[in-house]
Structure formats: structure tokens, C-alpha cells
Amino acid sequence: MTSSVAKTTARTTARRAGGLEPFTLISIAGVALFMIACLIPFWVILSGSFTDEQTLAGKGYSLLPHPFSLAAYKLIFTGPTLVSAYVASVFITLVGTALALSFTSGLSWVIARRLPYVSRPLAIFAYIPMLFSGGLVPLYLLVTQYLKLQNSYFAVILPLLVAPFLVFIQVSAFRQLPEEILDSARVDGAGELQIFFRIGLPLSKPILAVVGLFYAVHYWNEWFTALLFMSDVHKYPLPLLLQNLISNVSFSQMLPAAAQQTTPVYQLRLALTVVTIGPILLAYPFAQRYFVKGITLGATKG
Amino acid sequence: MTTRTPLRTSLRLGLLALPAVAFFLVFSYAPLAGLVVAFKEFDISKGIFGSPWNGLANFRYFFSSGDAQRILLNTIVLNVLFLAATLAAGVTLAIMLNEIRGRFFKRAAQSTIFFPYFVSPVVIAIMLQVLLSGPNGSGGVVNDALTGLGLPEVGWYTEPGPWPWILTFVKVWQLGGYMSVIFLAAITSIPEDVYEAGQIDGASRAQMALRITLPLLKPTAAVLLVLGVGRIFYGDFGTIYAIVGDNGTLFPTTDVIDTYVFRSLRQIGDFGTTAAIGLFQSVVGFVLVSTAVLIQRRYSKETSLL
Numbered sequence: 204m205t206s207s208v209a210k211t212t213a214r215t216t217a218r219r220a221g222g223l224e225p226f227t228l229i230s231i232a233g234v235a236l237f238m239i240a241c242l243i244p245f246w247v248i249l250s251g252s253f254t255d256e257q258t259l260a261g262k263g264y265s266l267l268p269h270p271f272s273l274a275a276y277k278l279i280f281t282g283p284t285l286v287s288a289y290v291a292s293v294f295i296t297l298v299g300t301a302l303a304l305s306f307t308s309g310l311s312w313v314i315a316r317r318l319p320y321v322s323r324p325l326a327i328f329a330y331i332p333m334l335f336s337g338g339l340v341p342l343y344l345l346v347t348q349y350l351k352l353q354n355s356y357f358a359v360i361l362p363l364l365v366a367p368f369l370v371f372i373q374v375s376a377f378r379q380l381p382e383e384i385l386d387s388a389r390v391d392g393a394g395e396l397q398i399f400f401r402i403g404l405p406l407s408k409p410i411l412a413v414v415g416l417f418y419a420v421h422y423w424n425e426w427f428t429a430l431l432f433m434s435d436v437h438k439y440p441l442p443l444l445l446q447n448l449i450s451n452v453s454f455s456q457m458l459p460a461a462a463q464q465t466t467p468v469y470q471l472r473l474a475l476t477v478v479t480i481g482p483i484l485l486a487y488p489f490a491q492r493y494f495v496k497g498i499t500l501g502a503t504k505g
Numbered sequence: 506m507t508t509r510t511p512l513r514t515s516l517r518l519g520l521l522a523l524p525a526v527a528f529f530l531v532f533s534y535a536p537l538a539g540l541v542v543a544f545k546e547f548d549i550s551k552g553i554f555g556s557p558w559n560g561l562a563n564f565r566y567f568f569s570s571g572d573a574q575r576i577l578l579n580t581i582v583l584n585v586l587f588l589a590a591t592l593a594a595g596v597t598l599a600i601m602l603n604e605i606r607g608r609f610f611k612r613a614a615q616s617t618i619f620f621p622y623f624v625s626p627v628v629i630a631i632m633l634q635v636l637l638s639g640p641n642g643s644g645g646v647v648n649d650a651l652t653g654l655g656l657p658e659v660g661w662y663t664e665p666g667p668w669p670w671i672l673t674f675v676k677v678w679q680l681g682g683y684m685s686v687i688f689l690a691a692i693t694s695i696p697e698d699v700y701e702a703g704q705i706d707g708a709s710r711a712q713m714a715l716r717i718t719l720p721l722l723k724p725t726a727a728v729l730l731v732l733g734v735g736r737i738f739y740g741d742f743g744t745i746y747a748i749v750g751d752n753g754t755l756f757p758t759t760d761v762i763d764t765y766v767f768r769s770l771r772q773i774g775d776f777g778t779t780a781a782i783g784l785f786q787s788v789v790g791f792v793l794v795s796t797a798v799l800i801q802r803r804y805s806k807e808t809s810l811l
Binding site: 224225226227229230231233234235237238240241242244245247248251263264305306307309310312313314316318319320321325328329331332334335336337338339340341342343344345348361362364365370395396399420423424426427442443445446472473476479480483487488490491494495498499 | 683
């Protein structure tokens with residue numbers, strides 16, 4: 204640290220500088236430990252899903268799939284109910300996310316433009332549901348008695364369509380767009396709606412990805428509304444099917460008739476878990492970057 | 506721009522908000538009207554507005570049922586545990602991550618610890634079964650480890666005692682990484698010269714973390730605390746119900762308002778009482794969050810939520 208060059212680098216990286224002090228070592232160990240704790244449950248499930256049923260039942264779970272077996276996966280991809288659960292989840296996620304994203308964008312844009320008489324009341328209107336909600340009973344009565352949506356995928360999609368928290372994330376992102384660009388479009392004679400569709404949205408792709416991903420994960424994992432409003436086994440989304448496999452309720456209805464005598468129950472449970480996490484795992488490397496951006500935006504803007 | 510936009514443009518642009526407004530009216534505001542069920546002897550054939558009033562009978566019934574005390578206590582205890590543990594884990598992980606210099610390791614670490622946030626409660630429930638009970642109700646990874654150490658096996662799913670801690674553990678596992686991202690963002694916004702000053706004074710890494718980073722994370726923690734306090738009467742239904750389900754032996758320590766409401770709605774079909782509990786929950790939650798926001802506002806004006 205004697206040369207001036209070294210000094211400047213030391214200054215600019217002050218919070219990183221210094222040797223490997225005990226505190227740094229403890230930190231690395233702590234983070235590594237948490238990483239392992241995050242990974243082990245996934246690994247045990249993955250390995251179990253490839254382990255022969257008899258071994259699972261007899262010896263329990265292990266870290267290596269031995270003897271190796273694909274029985275559960277074969278069952279999943281031949282059983283009609285399991286495939287239909289996948290279809291249900293994909294439908295709910297795609298349609299739900301598309302609707303949620305467009306509703307949220309429209310509302311957020313209007314709030315973000317700070318229009319007189321409109322923006323502030325709308326913001327308050329969207330904020331109140333965060334503080335005060337009717338709770339389960341009124342929602343249940345609304346969906347079952349008035350909207351009659353039982354056993355429709357829309358019973359899962361609609362009640363969760365717009366999340367106030369994500370509205371506010373998107374508002375603060377829309378407000379960061381440079382006003383000059385919008386103004387120049389106005390000078391060129393573009394209408395307000397044109398500005399939103401042709402300039403606002405295309406410039407906001409990153410935040411649309413963030414908010415869209417939040418919605419997609421939330422729909423993919425959603426099972427509470429499904430539990431409340433879906434009673435037809437053939438329309439169950441994946442998480443609800445999984446939940447039923449845990450409690451073994453109406454289990455036999457979900458499998459192809461021929462397979463029932465030798466059903467690898469434990470293995471199947473794990474394989475279905477893997478299949479449920481699968482798409483998230485595939486999207487993860489792409490999704491995580493945007494998620495971090497979204498949370499940080501939400502956290503700093505409140 | 507505000508001054509140049511005439512009312513007419515405002516209203517035309519306002520059309521964009523219409524679908525979302527319709528959503529909030531139907532799914533957030535209309536159910537508020539449905540809360541009158543709490544004051545009614547609800548009869549599904551007569552509908553919400555045709556059922557006869559019964560005053561505060563539903564509330565009285567709930568509070569005298571003997572369940573009230575238990576589920577309120579459980580709700581508060583669990584939420585306080587969750588909130589304290591996830592905040593602590595988030596701060597600790599963020600400070601630890603901040604110590605890591607290797608770019609690759611840091612990125613890998615962040616990706617890994619963030620992943621549980623994406624996992625459905627149902628999947629978490631299955632993981633817990635794998636870890637705690639084994640395929641046929643005995644054994645499991647944790648019990649295998651216990652017997653390996655010469656300790657007796659524990660029948661986790663018949664033992665209500667440890668569950669508040671197990672659930673807290675789950676919450677930390679699920680949200681630790683998520684929280685750490687928030688705190689890490691706050692750490693990166695701490696001005697560099699504060700650390701330079703610390704370094705000149707000869708502070709060690711540990712001292713800088715404890716004396717500089719930790720105190721400067723307080724405002725962020727306060728915001729998260731306020732948000733958490735507002736939710737203190739909500740039981741995190743998804744996770745708890747997915748894990749505990751209808752396993753009655755665990756209710757003494759795990760039954761919370763939301764799971765109780767769900768069960769009484771499903772099994773008993775008592776709409777009046779469950780609506781009353783829901784209303785109680787909303788009112789108390791609202792009072793709590795307002796108080797928390799006001800207190801927080803008094804102490805730190807800049808970081809306030811509203």
C-alpha cells in the first residue's frame with residue numbers, strides 16, 4: 204500500500220479492502236452454510252424421485268439414487284390427471300400473468316403521470332386494499348354465490364389479479380422514464396394513449412419483466428384459491444394435486460387405472476415435486492436478476 | 506406536465522386504469538360490504554342481505570368459545586417469531602454477503618439463497634416431510650441424524666412443542682435470501698466515505714460491520730417491521746396450512762386465525778362467526794399498521810412509508 208496507485212484503489216474499494224480477517228472468514232463460512240441448507244432439501248427430493256420405491260419405503264431417503272428408477276416419471280407422463288394438472292397450472296400462469304400485467308400497467312401509468320384529479324385518488328384507491336380487506340368469508344361468498352366461478356380456472360386467477368404492492372413498484376419505475384422523451388412525442392402529435400403503448404411500455408420492458416415474473420411465480424405456486432374453489436380433481440392445478448398427494452385424499456382417482464396396484468406412492472410424490480419446481484428452475488437464471496431489481500426498487504421506494 | 510394537462514386528457518388517459526379499478530371494486534371493495542355477514546345470522550339461501558341481523562352474537566360466540574385465546578396467542582407468537590427471525594437472518598446474511606469479495610462466489614451465493622423464495626408452500630411441506638418423517642411416518646433425514654448421534658427419534662408430526670421453531674426455521678429458509686437482497690441494497694447505498702473514515706480510524710472488518718453497517722440498516726429494518734406488524738394478525742395461511750393441514754395434534758401451537766377461519770368455514774360452514782373473526786382481524790391489523798406508521802413517522806421522517 205505504499206504507491207499512490209495502490210492508495211487510490213484502496214480508497215475506492217474501502218469497504219472491500221483489508222486482509223482476510225476472521226470476520227470475513229466467518230462470513231464466508233456462514234453464507235456457505237446457508238447455501239448448503241438451501242440446496243439439501245432440493246437434492247434429497249431430486250435423488251429420492253429417481254430412487255426405487257421399495258428402497259425408499261424400506262431404507263428411507265438417501266443422497267444418491269440407488270437403485271435408479273424412472274417409474275414415477277413414467278407414471279406422471281402417462282397419467283391423464285397429472286398432465287391435466289400441468290395444463291391447468293400453465294393456463295392459470297399464462298392467462299393470469301398476462302391479465303395481471305396489463306391491468307397493473309394501465310393503472311400504474313395513470314398514477315405515474317401525476318394527472319390532476321385522477322392520479323392521487325387512484326393511488327389511494329389502490330392502497331386501501333393493502334391495509335384493509337374483507338377476509339375469507341366475503342371473498343368466498345362473492346366467488347361462489349355471486350360470480351359462480353367454482354371449478355373455473357378464473358376462480359384462481361381473478362381474486363389475485365392486481366397486487367397493490369406491484370402497482371407501486373411499477374409506478375415508481377414509470378416515474379423514472381425521462382419526461383423529455385414523452386414530451387417530444389407530444390410535440391410530434393402523439394396522443395396520450397399512443398404515448399403509453401408506443402413509448403412508455405417499450406421503454407419499460409425491464410420493469411414489465413420484473414412485475415410479470417412476480418405474478419407468474421405467484422400464480423404458478425398458488426394453491427389457496429384453488430383449494431377453496433376447485434373441487435373437480437381433473438381441474439386441479441399442480442400445487443393442489445401435490446397437496447392432495449401429501450394427505451393421500453382421493454389419491455386413486457388421479458392415477459391411470461392399470462398402474463394402481465404397483466403405484467410408487469413415495470417416489471411419485473417426490474417426482475411430482477420435481478416436476479412442479481422444474482419450470483421455475485429453468486426460468487431461474489433469467490428471473491433472479493430481474494427479481495433482485497424489483498425487490499430493491501420496492502424496498503427503496505417503499 | 507401537470508399544469509399543461511387539461512381535465513379531458515386526464516379522463517381519457519384514466520381509461521387505462523379502468524380494468525384495474527373494476528378489479529379493485531369487485532374483489533377488494535365489494536367484499537367489504539360482505540362484512541355485514543359478521544353481524545348476521547347468515548343463511549345461504551337468504552343471501553347476505555336477506556339474512557336476519559344478530560348484533561354482536563357472532564363475536565361473542567367466538568370470544569367465548571375457548572379457541573379465541575389459543576389462536577390469537579398462536580398468531581401473535583408465530584408472527585413475532587417469523588418477523589424477528591427473518592429480519593435478523595436478512596441483516597446477518599446481507600452483512601456476511603457484503604464481506605465476500607469473489608464475484609463468482611458472491612453471485613452463486615445470492616442465487617442459491619434466494620431460490621427458496623420461489624418455492625410453493627406445498628413443496629416446502631413435502632420437503633419437511635422428507636426431512637422429518639421419512640416415507641412411512643418414521644425415520645426421515647433429521648431422525649437418521651439423531652439416531653446416528655445416539656439420540657432418540659422424535660415423532661415430529663405428533664409433537665406440537667417444537668413446531669413454532671420448525672415453522673420459524675422454514676420462514677428463515679424461505680425468506681432469508683429475499684430479505685438479504687433488500688438489506689444488501691441498503692448497504693450499497695451507504696456512502697463510501699463512512700467506511701473510509703472507519704478504516705482511517707483503524708476499525709477492523711467486524712467493527713465496521715457492527716458499528717457502521719448495522720446502525721445504518723435501521724431505517725430499512727424499520728420499514729420492514731412496520732409492514733410486518735400490520736400483518737401480525739394474518740397467519741400466513743398458505744405455508745402453515747400446507748405444512749400442518751388437518752393434523753389436529755399440532756393445533757395447540759400452530760393453529761392461527763387464518764387456518765381456524767378456513768377450517769370452520771369448510772367443516773362447520775359457520776359463515777357468521779368466521780366473517781366476524783375476519784373483520785376483527787382486519788380492524789386490529791389496520792389499527793396496528795396505522796400506529797406503527799405513525800410511530801415510525803415521528804422518529805424518521807425521511808424513511809416514512811406514506
